Amino acid sequence: MVVFEKPHALADVPLHYCPGCTHGIVHRLVAEVIDELGIEGRTIGVAPVGCSVMAYNYFNCDMIEAAHGRAPAVATGVKRANPEEHIVFTYQGDGDLASIGMAETVHAAARNENITIIFINNAIYGMTGGQMAPTSLPGQVTQTSPYGRDVKACGYPIRVCEMLSELEGPEYLARVTVNNVKNVNNAKKAIKKAFQNQIEGKGFSLVEVLSTCPTNWGMTPQKALQWIDEKMIPYYPLGVYKDRSAKEESAQ
Ligand SMILES: Cc1ncc(C[n+]2csc(CCOP(=O)(O)OP(=O)(O)O)c2C)c(N)n1
Ligand code: SF4
Ligand SMILES: [Mg+2]
Numbered sequence: 001m002v003v004f005e006k007p008h009a010l011a012d013v014p015l016h017y018c019p020g021c022t023h024g025i026v027h028r029l030v031a032e033v034i035d036e037l038g039i040e041g042r043t044i045g046v047a048p049v050g051c052s053v054m055a056y057n058y059f060n061c062d063m064i065e066a067a068h069g070r071a072p073a074v075a076t077g078v079k080r081a082n083p084e085e086h087i088v089f090t091y092q093g094d095g096d097l098a099s100i101g102m103a104e105t106v107h108a109a110a111r112n113e114n115i116t117i118i119f120i121n122n123a124i125y126g127m128t129g130g131q132m133a134p135t136s137l138p139g140q141v142t143q144t145s146p147y148g149r150d151v152k153a154c155g156y157p158i159r160v161c162e163m164l165s166e167l168e169g170p171e172y173l174a175r176v177t178v179n180n181v182k183n184v185n186n187a188k189k190a191i192k193k194a195f196q197n198q199i200e201g202k203g204f205s206l207v208e209v210l211s212t213c214p215t216n217w218g219m220t221p222q223k224a225l226q227w228i229d230e231k232m233i234p235y236y237p238l239g240v241y242k243d244r245s246a247k248e249e250s251a252q
Pocket of ligand 3 (some may be wrong): 093094095120121122123124126127133
């Protein structure tokens with residue numbers, strides 16, 4: 001008999017996320033991957049500021065809190081302290097990774113730092129009440145763009161995977177989402193690969209997950225899942241943006 005169980009790497013506590021928020025799904029996928037790879041005792045997660053600020057309560061592996069945007073720098077130090085033993089991941093929102101922390105993101109990618117980055121793109125600053133993020137869509141209504149994001153005044157949203165794919169450094173860049181079962185399964189594969197790459201010493205692996213924020217989008221959980229299909233994926237196409245080893249192997 002198959003029993004649906006909680007992954008061991010996920011602590012047995014209730015999550016604080018709003019109903020319909022997909023942060024919880026991504027937590028579960030990360031925990032399943034840690035279990036399947038048998039790395040819980042070696043894994044150290046780094047979570048900075050954002051709705052996932054309390055991720056240290058939710059994972060059974062060691063966790064470190066980083067200042068806003070600085071998770072890749074902290075992860076770099078932890079990884080380099082014991083590169084053979086430590087498996088290090090960051091868990092960052094779009095405000096964190098693509099705004100205040102953009103410099104850390106770009107330089108860690110350029111250095112091909114051997115870390116795994118889980119990037120939750122929900123097109124908004126969730127924790128602070130729904131301000132415009134660097135990834136908010138053109139025309140998107142937020143607390144700081146009540147008439148919709150005006151690209152003339154606020155510029156255009158940043159496509160992180162596409163931008164980083166221009167760098168020589170990164171090993172693996174993929175964009176996934178978790179708004180239906182098929183997409184959840186694909187997201188799990190990408191997250192597993194991003195950890196596997198680190199175990200094999202391949203380098204910087206980032207998985208961007210298009211995620212919901214029904215509370216600040218002002219939508220029901222169901223509508224928020226649809227909004228990913230209707231609005232987010234057209235602007236942020238799913239797919240693998242870089243997979244250096246696979247490309248090199250296929251060229252041989
Ligand atoms: C140095 C600093 N500046 C600003 C803040 C306020 N702040 C906390 S979380 C956050 C943005 C969170 O958005 P995101 O990273 O997208 O995560 P989400 O909550 O959407 O998951 C901001 C601006 C802070 N805590 N520290
Ligand atoms: S505010 Fe948004 S991102 Fe934060 S927990 Fe609620 S739904 Fe999730
Ligand atoms: Mg966000």
